[in-house]
Amino acid sequence: MARARFSITQLPGFGLIAIVTFVMLYLPIIILVMFSFNEGVSQSRWEGFSLQWYQAAFNNTQVRDVSLRSLWLAVTASGLATVLATLAALGTTRVGRFPGQTMIYALINQPLMVPEIVTGIALLIFVAAIKVQTGYTGMGYLVAAHTAFCIPFAYLPIRARLETLDHALEAAAADLYASPIQAFRYITLPLMVPGILAGFMLGFVISLDTVVITEFVKSAGQDTLPTYMLGQLRRTVTPEMNAIATLFLALSLVIVTAFFLITRTRGR
Amino acid sequence: MRGHGWKWLLCTPALIVLLLAASGPLLIVAVYSFLSPGNMGGVSWEFTLEAWFRVFFRRDIFEPDLVEWNTAHLQVFWRSIWLSLQTTFICAFLGFPTAWFIATRPRLTRTIWLFLITIPFWTNLLIRTFAIQEMIRNNGTINAVLMWTGLIDSPIQMMFTEFAVLLGMAYVFLPLMVLPLYAAMEKMDFSLVEAGYDLYASRLNVLWHVILPQVKPGFIAGSILVFIPAIGAYVTPRILGGGRTMMLGNLIALQFGQGRNWPLGAALALLMLVVVVGALIFYLRVVGRNDEVRRG
Amino acid sequence: MQKEIEITGLNKSFGQGASAFHALSGIDLSIGSGEFFTLLGPSGCGKTTLLRIIAGFEEPSTGVLKINGKEVTGLGPSKRPINTVFQSYALFPHMSVADNIGFGLKMLGKPKSEIKSTVAEMLQLVRMEAMADRLPSEISGGQQQRVALARALAPRPRVLLLDEPLSALDLKLRKEMQSELKRLQAETGITFVFVTHDQEEALTMSDRIAVMSAGEILQLGPPQEIYNAPVNRFVADFIGDTNFLILRVKEIGNGEAVLELPGGRQASARLPESISPPVGSRVTAVIRPEQAEPTAAGQGEMQAVVEAATFFGTDTHLHLLLDDAQGFVLRRQNRPDQPSPAPGTRLGLSFAPGALRVLED
Numbered sequence: 061m062a063r064a065r066f067s068i069t070q071l072p073g074f075g076l077i078a079i080v081t082f083v084m085l086y087l088p089i090i091i092l093v094m095f096s097f098n099e100g101v102s103q104s105r106w107e108g109f110s111l112q113w114y115q116a117a118f119n120n121t122q123v124r125d126v127s128l129r130s131l132w133l134a135v136t137a138s139g140l141a142t143v144l145a146t147l148a149a150l151g152t153t154r155v156g157r158f159p160g161q162t163m164i165y166a167l168i169n170q171p172l173m174v175p176e177i178v179t180g181i182a183l184l185i186f187v188a189a190i191k192v193q194t195g196y197t198g199m200g201y202l203v204a205a206h207t208a209f210c211i212p213f214a215y216l217p218i219r220a221r222l223e224t225l226d227h228a229l230e231a232a233a234a235d236l237y238a239s240p241i242q243a244f245r246y247i248t249l250p251l252m253v254p255g256i257l258a259g260f261m262l263g264f265v266i267s268l269d270t271v272v273i274t275e276f277v278k279s280a281g282q283d284t285l286p287t288y289m290l291g292q293l294r295r296t297v298t299p300e301m302n303a304i305a306t307l308f309l310a311l312s313l314v315i316v317t318a319f320f321l322i323t324r325t326r327g328r
Numbered sequence: 329m330r331g332h333g334w335k336w337l338l339c340t341p342a343l344i345v346l347l348l349a350a351s352g353p354l355l356i357v358a359v360y361s362f363l364s365p366g367n368m369g370g371v372s373w374e375f376t377l378e379a380w381f382r383v384f385f386r387r388d389i390f391e392p393d394l395v396e397w398n399t400a401h402l403q404v405f406w407r408s409i410w411l412s413l414q415t416t417f418i419c420a421f422l423g424f425p426t427a428w429f430i431a432t433r434p435r436l437t438r439t440i441w442l443f444l445i446t447i448p449f450w451t452n453l454l455i456r457t458f459a460i461q462e463m464i465r466n467n468g469t470i471n472a473v474l475m476w477t478g479l480i481d482s483p484i485q486m487m488f489t490e491f492a493v494l495l496g497m498a499y500v501f502l503p504l505m506v507l508p509l510y511a512a513m514e515k516m517d518f519s520l521v522e523a524g525y526d527l528y529a530s531r532l533n534v535l536w537h538v539i540l541p542q543v544k545p546g547f548i549a550g551s552i553l554v555f556i557p558a559i560g561a562y563v564t565p566r567i568l569g570g571g572r573t574m575m576l577g578n579l580i581a582l583q584f585g586q587g588r589n590w591p592l593g594a595a596l597a598l599l600m601l602v603v604v605v606g607a608l609i610f611y612l613r614v615v616g617r618n619d620e621v622r623r624g
Numbered sequence: 625m626q627k628e629i630e631i632t633g634l635n636k637s638f639g640q641g642a643s644a645f646h647a648l649s650g651i652d653l654s655i656g657s658g659e660f661f662t663l664l665g666p667s668g669c670g671k672t673t674l675l676r677i678i679a680g681f682e683e684p685s686t687g688v689l690k691i692n693g694k695e696v697t698g699l700g701p702s703k704r705p706i707n708t709v710f711q712s713y714a715l716f717p718h719m720s721v722a723d724n725i726g727f728g729l730k731m732l733g734k735p736k737s738e739i740k741s742t743v744a745e746m747l748q749l750v751r752m753e754a755m756a757d758r759l760p761s762e763i764s765g766g767q768q769q770r771v772a773l774a775r776a777l778a779p780r781p782r783v784l785l786l787d788e789p790l791s792a793l794d795l796k797l798r799k800e801m802q803s804e805l806k807r808l809q810a811e812t813g814i815t816f817v818f819v820t821h822d823q824e825e826a827l828t829m830s831d832r833i834a835v836m837s838a839g840e841i842l843q844l845g846p847p848q849e850i851y852n853a854p855v856n857r858f859v860a861d862f863i864g865d866t867n868f869l870i871l872r873v874k875e876i877g878n879g880e881a882v883l884e885l886p887g888g889r890q891a892s893a894r895l896p897e898s899i900s901p902p903v904g905s906r907v908t909a910v911i912r913p914e915q916a917e918p919t920a921a922g923q924g925e926m927q928a929v930v931e932a933a934t935f936f937g938t939d940t941h942l943h944l945l946l947d948d949a950q951g952f953v954l955r956r957q958n959r960p961d962q963p964s965p966a967p968g969t970r971l972g973l974s975f976a977p978g979a980l981r982v983l984e985d
Contacts, residue, residue: 069432069518071425071535078429081422082441085448085502088459091469095462103462104472144342151338158332164339167346174354175560175604177577178597181584182353185360185594188370208349211342228714231681234701235708236728236779246727250718269452272562276584286454293458293567302462305455316450320443 096302113303130285137206138263145214153222180276197279210263221255261319361594369588379591408576412558418498419554423505431513449503460496488570496564505550512546552611628815629655634687647673648839662818664826665836707776708785715760722756728779746774766797783815866910886948887927893980913955915979924972933964940964
């Protein structure tokens, strides 16, 4: 009788569980995407292919409004967070220990540690107090909240990138007669670009996904796509919601893929 | 270059934003938890421990001296902890073989599998919860399939049960378990596995005595990474659990909505924060100790 | 010889107070113009710190450093007419080979045409013309090494510092680059200061060597002198292989000591100026393994028994036991007509006058 080849990496049942896990992870998403193309209203009975729900979504002015607001907010907040995180990374990476460093790390990482619901109600209380004092009800609150929330996510890849940079590169630039500003302009900054891009994209995706904080901070008429969806999910939903979710997923997928490719080529 | 001032200067803009929109508001929450509730939400500036008292106890409406446990709150606390622990366990049970599967693929396909785990990690939690809702609704995919096969006549009620919340949380937090486990396995020295087999160990022996001790830090990291957002969950129990299977996050939110007891909500939020920070400190201690052992 | 680098009374310590680490103490050194000068020592001996101080990456705690007669303490690396070849090469990964080489000239504000012609000249000098547009990640380790050299040479520095530049290369490539470095130095006439822990590399390439240990220069001189006349046990042990013998002093005089050898015969050995051991005391003496010859048993200065013979291709190492039970290794060139003696064979040992030297401990 022929025996199966012995493999040291094989453990009984592991392959099966892994495959089942992957199927479980993707099946609900695939079904969600599939029914966005359904001809009928049902989300469990296939009635033929159609793009009508995408059309409905595009024609829905409310969806258009909240989508544009989400994108604007994500670009603004993530852009701001990336600039701030880049500065902070330059101040904290490869500079040796200095007094207050632990506190800076704790502050930067705080949004990662504190549950969103706690940050959400904390901002609700704070914003309510400021609104009473100033009467300002603009987008500033959402921008500030999202920026703070994006900072740790933008900071991580920038810092990681900076840490992989050889100190000798800047020493070599100085040795070759570059001033500190020239060394930063010609060596450090160009080499940081992949990290900065990755940080921006991460921040963008995070801001786009954030629902709890937005829900508690937003004023009337400041719904973003996620809070709009959250409100709609209470009612009976039509495949229009699937179409919106699918477009949203596609956008995230593009950004995540780009992020993955950028960080993978880091070794160069 | 000798002074530290320039480092602080570079960090200052980020710190200002974080203090204004993350840390500062938390301090206000702490203050609010010691104030009296206002008439229409908000607070009135009178110091009291009433909010903290009401986290655990309640008074009889007619006889204010009659104090009893606030069973409704205790039930929510217990449900939050129990569901979070179950979620962590399910994620570990599914995540360990999955991470192992990825880590033992050839280099090229490994990247693809890893990518497949990373995608859900970065896609919207709301959408993934929505996808689960579509699966388990009364007229959702699972019930439709079961009725089509004739196994059941009428749909099984899955929405708005603890099962639904558990399923949803395990689904959305699974990548958080797989990724640190994978990181630990990738660093693992596979020649130790070979040495185990060379010294007559069975597969189970190798798993228990060789592999598990090496990936333990990844296990702890993954468990904490799942447990913390599970304790803080708000969106998933809100959509899948509804009013009857509320978790701590929903109880907090409730105090700022219909309940309108901001101090109580603030106190509950701080309680959640204490649990989360406790879990984090536990994690840092355990991982820190592991590192020391390794260095020693 | 004109002095290119002059270092006097240089000290460097890291940290303060009792926990301070003294990386360099009391360094006095002058390096001549056009010299190939090597700092040799084990890792942690301070050689790289000294190099970094010359380059301007570190400031000395005390002492004076002059380049071409001018005091440069306090001047940053970008203000010194010195360039460095880094151990990791530190090639800018986002710039092409040509842009890397031209970087220094660009920073000096040279016109584009001059940069272009100098880069072309440098590419030719290191034989990398075909690789001008490649990125550093697209060329081999040996080629990266050449680019690092060309980049450091392009601004025509007065001094080129090389920090273990060959340590990342494999043996064959290392040999090739050694002669390449000698050629480049001869062609450009630039002063080279070379740091290495590889004694063979130091011996083959240098005009002069400074052997360093624990932050001090132990011996300074041409390779032959370092090898043939090590001043102390550390230098003798670090450079090449050596037999250490503990011998009794019979007589002293005229800068020489008469020592009693195992087996009773006597031989005279040169004494270092720094010591004068009393008659009757024991001193450490050395003989290089290739500076003794086997003779027939009963002849020669010492008698020994063969314990083992190890074959090395070009030569064989005979592990011997002397009459007083001290070990001795003898290196003998292999010849087809001379089989190595079997273990247990008795033989005599003779050595040329001057091969035996007394060391300060």
